[in-house]
Amino acid sequence: MQIKIDHLNMTYPNGKQALRDISLSLGSPSLVGLIGPNGAGKSTLMKLLVAGLLPSEGSISVDGTPLTTCERQLKSRLGYLPQQFGLYDELTVWQFLDYMAALKRIRDSKSAIARAIAATGLEEKRKARIRTLSGGQRQRVGIAQALLGTPDFLIFDEPTVGLDPEERIRFRNLFSSTAQDKLVLLSTHIIEDVQSVCDRLIVIDRGQILFTGRPEELIRAAQGHVGTFLERPGAEEALHITSRVNTASGVLCRGVAQELPSHAEAVEPTLEDAYLFLITKGGGAQ
Numbered sequence: 001m002q003i004k005i006d007h008l009n010m011t012y013p014n015g016k017q018a019l020r021d022i023s024l025s026l027g028s029p030s031l032v033g034l035i036g037p038n039g040a041g042k043s044t045l046m047k048l049l050v051a052g053l054l055p056s057e058g059s060i061s062v063d064g065t066p067l068t069t070c071e072r073q074l075k076s077r078l079g080y081l082p083q084q085f086g087l088y089d090e091l092t093v094w095q096f097l098d099y100m101a102a103l104k105r106i107r108d109s110k111s112a113i114a115r116a117i118a119a120t121g122l123e124e125k126r127k128a129r130i131r132t133l134s135g136g137q138r139q140r141v142g143i144a145q146a147l148l149g150t151p152d153f154l155i156f157d158e159p160t161v162g163l164d165p166e167e168r169i170r171f172r173n174l175f176s177s178t179a180q181d182k183l184v185l186l187s188t189h190i191i192e193d194v195q196s197v198c199d200r201l202i203v204i205d206r207g208q209i210l211f212t213g214r215p216e217e218l219i220r221a222a223q224g225h226v227g228t229f230l231e232r233p234g235a236e237e238a239l240h241i242t243s244r245v246n247t248a249s250g251v252l253c254r255g256v257a258q259e260l261p262s263h264a265e266a267v268e269p270t271l272e273d274a275y276l277f278l279i280t281k282g283g284g285a286q
C-alpha cells in the first residue's frame, strides 16, 4: 500500500490552522512513528488519512487513487484506533468485537475475533462486560478491534495511553510484528514507544513536519548538541535541560543546545535528546 499526501492544509471552522503544507509518502511494509507535542496536529493528520475529515487544501491518494474516490475501499483495508474511542459498556468483549466485525463486513468473523483476542491477550476477558474492564484492558479492546480482519493499513492514535509499562512493551512488540508486511502508523508523544520499533519517524510540531527519516538520522542530527555538566548558578542558561541526576559530586544535568557552552561535555544523544533538540531548535515547547 502506498499513501501519498500532497500539500495538505487543515484549518478548522473556528479558524485554527492545525496542519500546514504537509507532504509525505508512506509505503508498506513500514512501522512509522508520528511524534510531536500535544496539539502538534497528529490526530488531525490521522483523521484526514481515514477520511474522517476533509482537508482545507491539498490531497491524499491511496495506491495512486484520490482518497475522495476510494474511501470505501480504503476503509475495508484499514484498522483504526482513534484517540477517543467509545466502547459499548454493556456488551462483553466478544460481543463488541463481533459487532465491529459485522460493521467491517468480515466474513469469517469467529476466527478473526479469536485472533484479535489472542494478539491482545484478552482470552480471559472475552466474556467480561466492557464496563468491568480496567483502563488498560479497555485500550486493549480498542487495539483488538483495529486488528480485526488483518487490515493492510493500521493507524493507532496514542495506543499505549492507560497501559502499564509491561503492557506497553508487549504492544510495542505486537506493533512491530504486525508491521512486517503492513503499513502501521503509530502516533504518540512517548518517545520510548517509537524507540527501537519504528523504522521511520515523522516529527510534527505546530502543524508542520520538522523531520522525516530513520531514528538514527534524527540522533545523528543532534550529535554535538547534547552535553552534561554539574549544576551551578547560571550553568543552565542557553540550554534546554532534559534530565537531572543526583550523583556523589553534585547534580549532573543533561541538556541540548544549538551551541554547547564550554562547561558542558558533549555526550552521545539518545532519541529523546534528539527529539528535544529538534523541537526546541524551532523555538517550540521545552
Ligand SMILES: Nc1ncnc2c1ncn2[C@@H]1O[C@H](COP(=O)(O)OP(=O)(O)OP(=O)(O)O)[C@@H](O)[C@H]1O
Residues within 6 Å of the ligand: 012, 013, 014, 016, 017, 018, 036, 037, 038, 039, 040, 041, 042, 043, 044, 045, 083, 189
Ligand atoms: N475540532 C476542532 N476544532 C478546532 N480546533 C481543533 C479541533 N481539533 C483539534 N483542534 C486544534 O488543532 C490543533 C491540533 O490538534 P490535534 O488534536 O491534531 O493535535 P495532537 O498532536 O493530536 O495533540 P494531542 O496529542 O494533544 O491530541 C490543536 O491546537 C487543537 O486544539
